[in-house]
Amino acid sequence: MSFFQLIFKQIRQRSLSTILTTLSIALGVALAIAIMVLHRESRSVFGQTDFGYEVLAGVKGSGLQLVTNTVYNIDRSPGNIQFSVYDRLKADPFRRDIRLAIPIAVGDSYENLPIIGTTPQYFGFNDDGTPADESRRFEYRPGRSFEIAQGKVLHVDRFEAVIGSDVSRRTGLKLGDTFQATHGFPQPGMQPDVHEEKWTIVGVLAPTRTAADRALYIGLTSFYTIAEHGDAELQRHAARQAGVPFKEPVHDHDHDHNHDHDHDHEKHFTLAPDGTIRLDAHLLEARELSAILIKTRGGFNAMNLIFNLNLQPDVMAVNPATVMRDFFGNFLDGPVKLLLVISALVTVVAAISILTTIYNSVSARMTEIAILRALGATRARILMMICTEAAVVGLIGAVIGFFVGHGLAGVGSFYLAQQFGEGIAWARVSAIEIVYIFGVILIAFVAGLFPALKAYRSSVATNLSGG
Amino acid sequence: MAVLLERVIKSYRAPDGSAVDVLNIDRFELAPAEHVALVGGSGAGKTTLLHTIAGIVTPDAGKVLVGEPGRMSDLVDLSEPARDVFRGQNIGYIFQTHHLLPGFTAIENVLLGMSFTGRKVDHAWAKHLLIEVGLGERLDYKPSKLSLGQQQRVAVARALANRPKLVLADEPTGSLDPTTAAQVLTLIRQLCTEVSAALILVTHDMKIAGQFPRVVQLSELNTFAR
Numbered sequence: 001m002s003f004f005q006l007i008f009k010q011i012r013q014r015s016l017s018t019i020l021t022t023l024s025i026a027l028g029v030a031l032a033i034a035i036m037v038l039h040r041e042s043r044s045v046f047g048q049t050d051f052g053y054e055v056l057a058g059v060k061g062s063g064l065q066l067v068t069n070t071v072y073n074i075d076r077s078p079g080n081i082q083f084s085v086y087d088r089l090k091a092d093p094f095r096r097d098i099r100l101a102i103p104i105a106v107g108d109s110y111e112n113l114p115i116i117g118t119t120p121q122y123f124g125f126n127d128d129g130t131p132a133d134e135s136r137r138f139e140y141r142p143g144r145s146f147e148i149a150q151g152k153v154l155h156v157d158r159f160e161a162v163i164g165s166d167v168s169r170r171t172g173l174k175l176g177d178t179f180q181a182t183h184g185f186p187q188p189g190m191q192p193d194v195h196e197e198k199w200t201i202v203g204v205l206a207p208t209r210t211a212a213d214r215a216l217y218i219g220l221t222s223f224y225t226i227a228e229h230g231d232a233e234l235q236r237h238a239a240r241q242a243g244v245p246f247k248e249p250v251h252d253h254d255h256d257h258n259h260d261h262d263h264d265h266e267k268h269f270t271l272a273p274d275g276t277i278r279l280d281a282h283l284l285e286a287r288e289l290s291a292i293l294i295k296t297r298g299g300f301n302a303m304n305l306i307f308n309l310n311l312q313p314d315v316m317a318v319n320p321a322t323v324m325r326d327f328f329g330n331f332l333d334g335p336v337k338l339l340l341v342i343s344a345l346v347t348v349v350a351a352i353s354i355l356t357t358i359y360n361s362v363s364a365r366m367t368e369i370a371i372l373r374a375l376g377a378t379r380a381r382i383l384m385m386i387c388t389e390a391a392v393v394g395l396i397g398a399v400i401g402f403f404v405g406h407g408l409a410g411v412g413s414f415y416l417a418q419q420f421g422e423g424i425a426w427a428r429v430s431a432i433e434i435v436y437i438f439g440v441i442l443i444a445f446v447a448g449l450f451p452a453l454k455a456y457r458s459s460v461a462t463n464l465s466g467g
Numbered sequence: 468m469a470v471l472l473e474r475v476i477k478s479y480r481a482p483d484g485s486a487v488d489v490l491n492i493d494r495f496e497l498a499p500a501e502h503v504a505l506v507g508g509s510g511a512g513k514t515t516l517l518h519t520i521a522g523i524v525t526p527d528a529g530k531v532l533v534g535e536p537g538r539m540s541d542l543v544d545l546s547e548p549a550r551d552v553f554r555g556q557n558i559g560y561i562f563q564t565h566h567l568l569p570g571f572t573a574i575e576n577v578l579l580g581m582s583f584t585g586r587k588v589d590h591a592w593a594k595h596l597l598i599e600v601g602l603g604e605r606l607d608y609k610p611s612k613l614s615l616g617q618q619q620r621v622a623v624a625r626a627l628a629n630r631p632k633l634v635l636a637d638e639p640t641g642s643l644d645p646t647t648a649a650q651v652l653t654l655i656r657q658l659c660t661e662v663s664a665a666l667i668l669v670t671h672d673m674k675i676a677g678q679f680p681r682v683v684q685l686s687e688l689n690t691f692a693r
Contacts, residue, residue, distance in 0.1 A: 001575060001578050001579060001582045001588065002582075002588075006579075006582070009570060009571060009575070010570070012570070013569075013570035367566065368568055371562075371566045371568065372579070372583075373523075373551065374521070374523060374554070374560050374562075374566075375554075375555060375560070375579060375580055375582070375583055375625075376551055376552060376554050376555015376556065376582075376583030376584065376629075377551065377555070377582075377583050378547070378548040378551040378552065379547065379548070379551075380548065381583075460518075460523050460524075461514075461515075461518050461523055461524050464518075464523075464562065464566070465514065
């Protein structure tokens, strides 16, 4: 019988203890692999440093909140900036540093998916619907721009919408359908405050594997037609003009389920026969934005722009890559390292389990080992057989754990996609995982060394005699 | 293969640390293909003598020469791994209590006997041996499914698996009934003749010994056995 046939025979002889030992190895490896994959891939998704733009401008406060809300559509909006900030970017000293600036307005939802007001530039088009030049084409990641898979891009001044690739599956909406926006993100049990205005879906985006897949985009001008938005902005603008603090009114939307919420809101726009929206002058002045995405002219321009914008009293500018890198470095790396240490400990415990199982097995088969020696097996061969037996158990456990770990990462990816609209490349294998697997096999081999030495040193004559 | 022992002395350490003398053999000779029965009572050093000839243990003094006449090797001069390899290639061993591996089938146990020769495993030869010992229908049976006599037959087949030049049998019929013992003994001698192997069979039973052309009393051979 060959070397490996002998080993597999010995392993099968003690199948129950082998299975249990293999499972403990698989558990440790699965844990470690899942953590490695989730950490690596979620970092590439949420800790991305490869944004297609260098500056994100918004209200002064938390840069992290601004980035997570604007880029990943999670967390609450940190607040609004005046539309005049966007206008200022078209003039000196900012104009020289900027290649492209995209306004963003958020606050509403449809079936808990975010509705985002923006312009056709966000999708790589000019205001007239023609494709933008290469140099003025917005990229959400370097080299990656949005693509319209069905229909056309929205018109900024009409009640038109473009939806992400995942919205249809989640809501049933498709090209040509209409929908109404819900104020905010109502919690379960709350009566949703549905706005009166309706948008028509004119385009569906191609999948991007980003949070954009689960968002609905409306023309920025149409965002301001929502009566509550317009009223609030006008009131805030008036307070600013008067130099008095503004107190956000508490609007009770739950008191009557059949209450018409817009009967006491004034409309601040007119609609042309072709569907084009014309905002009233006072609303134009009072408009606000949630954020502005800015593509600069390059390295120093980005730093210059961030510096100059942060000097302004009413706006903050951040580099989104720096914000996410700092977040991962400061908050997530520590816990992830701790989890990796725990999974390493689990692997060590599993290796000790191999040692114990094989030690007990060797002790129980000293006579068998003596017989093999009597048949011509050398001490070294016996030692190699036992160590290889341990390594084979480690290998089987590691392989099972490898696949289970990636499976767990797949489950994690599904959860992330459901929650944040972005999944991860959970099936991708990295070099460090392969190194880890080989390390586990080596540890198992070394764990087998201790019982192997017992067999190595055993006396053939004594064990053949049964004592 | 011939065997020559000269002035072989072997003792063991007792639990109290004192030396226990087991073998003191002035000279013992075995010609190629010769069959000899060694007779001795319990504690006469039978097993130690076989272990010494097999190279499982080395004597404290003396020579243990085995091999073809004119090209004999002194096992005492060989390293332990070299002795193990020599034993695997040239010597077949039949234990008193068969010592089959319980997790292996009959044919797998026989194949084990040729697994350490360094040569390719010969399934056909293993099957032939089992057929010769009357177990052609039991190739895939594990020892637990075989009778004691059948297990000993498998052990005999295993000892011949590596086509040895020398077979050492340590009371192979000791735990068998007379009828089965006689059958097993016949098989051992028949197979040894078939492969032209020398045979040293240790027994305490004079009836068994009487069937051999040469009988050596261990008490005459080993001064410590007197």
